[in-house]
Amino acid sequence: MEFELFNNLALGFGVAFTFQNLLYAFIGCLLGTLIGVLPGVGPVATIAMLLPATYALPPVAALIMLGGIYYGAQYGGSTTAILVNLPGESSSVVTVIDGYQMARKGRAGPALAAAGMGSFFAGCVGTLILAAFAAPLTEVAFKFGPAEYFSLMVLGLIGAVVLASGSLLKAIAMIILGLLLGLVGTDVNSGVARYSFDIPELTDGIGFIVIAMGVFGYGEIIANLSHPEDKREVFTANITHIYPSKEDFKRMVPAVLRGTALGSMLGILPGGGALLSAFAAYSIEKKTKLKPGEVPFGQGNIRGVAAPEAANNAGAQTSFIPLLTLGIPPNPVMALMVGAMTIHNIQPGPQVMTSNPELFWGLIASMWIGNLMLIVLNLPLIGIWIKLLSVPYRWLFPAIVLFCAVGVYSTNNNTWDVWMVAMFGVIGYGFIKLGVEPAPLLLGLILGPMMEENLRRALLLSRGDWSVLVTRPLSAGLLAAAALLLVIVMLPSIKSKREEAFVED
Amino acid sequence: MRFIKSEKDFYSGLMFTIVGGAFAIGATTYNIGTGARMGPGYFPLLLGIILAALGMMIMFKGVTVKTETGDKLGGMAWRPLLYIIGANVLFGILLGGLPKLGIPAMGLVAAIYGLTIMASLAGDKFKLKEVLILATILAVVSYGAFVKLLNLQFQVWPAFITG
Numbered sequence: 001m002e003f004e005l006f007n008n009l010a011l012g013f014g015v016a017f018t019f020q021n022l023l024y025a026f027i028g029c030l031l032g033t034l035i036g037v038l039p040g041v042g043p044v045a046t047i048a049m050l051l052p053a054t055y056a057l058p059p060v061a062a063l064i065m066l067g068g069i070y071y072g073a074q075y076g077g078s079t080t081a082i083l084v085n086l087p088g089e090s091s092s093v094v095t096v097i098d099g100y101q102m103a104r105k106g107r108a109g110p111a112l113a114a115a116g117m118g119s120f121f122a123g124c125v126g127t128l129i130l131a132a133f134a135a136p137l138t139e140v141a142f143k144f145g146p147a148e149y150f151s152l153m154v155l156g157l158i159g160a161v162v163l164a165s166g167s168l169l170k171a172i173a174m175i176i177l178g179l180l181l182g183l184v185g186t187d188v189n190s191g192v193a194r195y196s197f198d199i200p201e202l203t204d205g206i207g208f209i210v211i212a213m214g215v216f217g218y219g220e221i222i223a224n225l226s227h228p229e230d231k232r233e234v235f236t237a238n239i240t241h242i243y244p245s246k247e248d249f250k251r252m253v254p255a256v257l258r259g260t261a262l263g264s265m266l267g268i269l270p271g272g273g274a275l276l277s278a279f280a281a282y283s284i285e286k287k288t289k290l291k292p293g294e295v296p297f298g299q300g301n302i303r304g305v306a307a308p309e310a311a312n313n314a315g316a317q318t319s320f321i322p323l324l325t326l327g328i329p330p331n332p333v334m335a336l337m338v339g340a341m342t343i344h345n346i347q348p349g350p351q352v353m354t355s356n357p358e359l360f361w362g363l364i365a366s367m368w369i370g371n372l373m374l375i376v377l378n379l380p381l382i383g384i385w386i387k388l389l390s391v392p393y394r395w396l397f398p399a400i401v402l403f404c405a406v407g408v409y410s411t412n413n414n415t416w417d418v419w420m421v422a423m424f425g426v427i428g429y430g431f432i433k434l435g436v437e438p439a440p441l442l443l444g445l446i447l448g449p450m451m452e453e454n455l456r457r458a459l460l461l462s463r464g465d466w467s468v469l470v471t472r473p474l475s476a477g478l479l480a481a482a483a484l485l486l487v488i489v490m491l492p493s494i495k496s497k498r499e500e501a502f503v504e505d
Numbered sequence: 506m507r508f509i510k511s512e513k514d515f516y517s518g519l520m521f522t523i524v525g526g527a528f529a530i531g532a533t534t535y536n537i538g539t540g541a542r543m544g545p546g547y548f549p550l551l552l553g554i555i556l557a558a559l560g561m562m563i564m565f566k567g568v569t570v571k572t573e574t575g576d577k578l579g580g581m582a583w584r585p586l587l588y589i590i591g592a593n594v595l596f597g598i599l600l601g602g603l604p605k606l607g608i609p610a611m612g613l614v615a616a617i618y619g620l621t622i623m624a625s626l627a628g629d630k631f632k633l634k635e636v637l638i639l640a641t642i643l644a645v646v647s648y649g650a651f652v653k654l655l656n657l658q659f660q661v662w663p664a665f666i667t668g
Binding site: 223466 | 516517520525531532535536539540541542543544545548549553560562563576578585586589590592593597600620621624625627628629630635639640643647651656658659
């Protein structure tokens with residue numbers, strides 16, 4: 001078993017350590033950080049925007065580059081959070097609290113270093129866990145029938161809404177809306193073009209890039225512009241020393257270890273991943289006792305940066321596990337990865353590891369390389385990212401709009417997608433106005449056709465008897481877990497805690 | 506006491522109800538089938554009904570659960586909305602043209618200038634000179650990155666020049 005793990009990793013590093021793939025990993029990290037650092041552009045929008053850059057590449061290289069983009073975007077988000085008090089993405093919402101306070105006290109350097117080093121350590125652990133768990137979990141996945149898959153997706157979707165912020169009812173409604181939008185286009189089973197209104201482009205369905213870009217890209221830009229260009233303070237001048245002091249290290253290390261352990265566990269859960277991990281890690285740090293002379297939380301405690309950053313990176317890493325072994329994206333970023341894989345004709349799922357081991361292990365190896373590159377890239381280059389942050393927003397947003405438009409157009413070389421993204425931009429702004437969180441929509445969108453297909457097969461095998469979902473033990477267990485999750489969050493005591501936790505920003 | 510306690514809840518619920526209902530009604534035009542043999546209308550009908558029901562629950566919450574502020578929708582940011590979406594549409598028109606209306610394709614460079622100028626109008630300050638410089642930089646960078654480096658297929662110049 002252990003031997004096999006090393007063999008697999010060796011194969012992976014063999015693939016990743018070619019000059020070409022290293023270069024793509026590097027470009028990915030660089031571009032990801034570059035775009036991710038921009039305020040108001042989260043990883044979903046970043047990946048959607050940069051996806052077209054990978055179209056021309058071979059599948060392995062494309063996925064390696066996308067992995068790099070993802071880590072880069074995530075790391076760029078933390079930089080923005082610490083320096084500008086603006087979380088570029090939801091998972092750095094907690095980093096803002098203490099990170100920005102550190103920056104205000106002239107300790108932006110150590111805060112950035114803590115985030116970088118914590119992320120790197122967590123990334124290494126996460127990658128190892130992913131490599132170790134991938135094979136056994138894939139075995140389990142092959143035992144799954146359609147009923148189990150359907151129930152697993154239900155659990156995944158419920159998990160995603162429970163852990164997301166905001167109203168539970170609205171989040172579930174958004175998932176269903178996403179599932180419905182995912183059904184637009186030709187039904188594979190009957191060949192009927194559903195909801196296509198006789199528009200030929202719609203028979204191929206609504207592209208997930210169009211929706212991601214419209215809702216996450218344009219929707220957010222419009223919302224950002226509706227606030228007056230505010231007093232964004234960028235702490236640029238006072239980054240003199242980057243490396244944390246001995247004292248800092250002493251406090252950081254246990255926090256990073258705790259964050260990594262927590263993030264790795266939560267990331268595997270369906271619906272888990274970066275966001276939940278960061279929140280949980282921060283609240284645990286807050287509960288531990290302060291050492292004498294330590295800065296309280298909320299006023300620039302380095303543990304408040306190191307732990308959530310480690311946790312969100314570990315979670316980001318292990319959230320690849322459900323995607324690669326089961327083919328089920330646990331969060332919107334992974335949903336985009338599914339889309340990217342399909343574009344390169346790879347159907348994510350347990351068969352990838354057996355039919356395409358180079359791709360599978362190469363991707364895992366390059367995750368580690370990506371993490372390494374990030375730390376090599378970011379600490380010395382921090383000056384460049386800071387310069388980028390001091391560029392006025394009025395020069396940035398036309399560029400962001402342009403990259404979105406170019407990205408959308410080049411997906412199919414078709415102006416149809418440009419009209420569609422305009423529509424979804426308006427819809428996305430509407431979502432923001434109505435106070436509904438758009439992330440669950442994207443998950444539903446990707447899972448819609450898969451859920452329908454598995455439900456169809458499950459009911460076909462049971463001759464239309466819905467009880468098949470609860471009579472098969474594995475499926476029943478998954479549904480019970482989903483129900484339990486829902487009940488737990490609806491308990492009054494948890495409900496208030498949950499609202500509190502998400503209000504903290 | 507106003508009837509609507511939370512505008513955001515009420516109107517989002519209304520949206521979900523309408524959209525869910527529309528999907529459900531649309532689903533009935535396809536073959537529904539039975540559980541054992543699901544037709545193309547089965548799953549969307551099911552989801553549409555669930556969505557409409559959830560929407561009604563959210564609406565109900567919006568008129569019953571009191572909120573301190575009334576959860577107002579707030580004003581629409583018409584200016585950014587129109588200019589950002591407009592910039593995107595203008596980009597599409599300039600890049601690909603509208604053959605149905607007889608508008609020729611002007612190519613990538615013109616589209617970038619169009620988009621940058623229009624998008625910039627969404628901001629608070631608009632200085633034409635600054636915007637033109639920005640557009641020129643973006644055009645050069647895009648040409649280098651997308652056309653030369655990534656080899657994406659774009660028509661760079663207007664159709665009547667390149668023929």
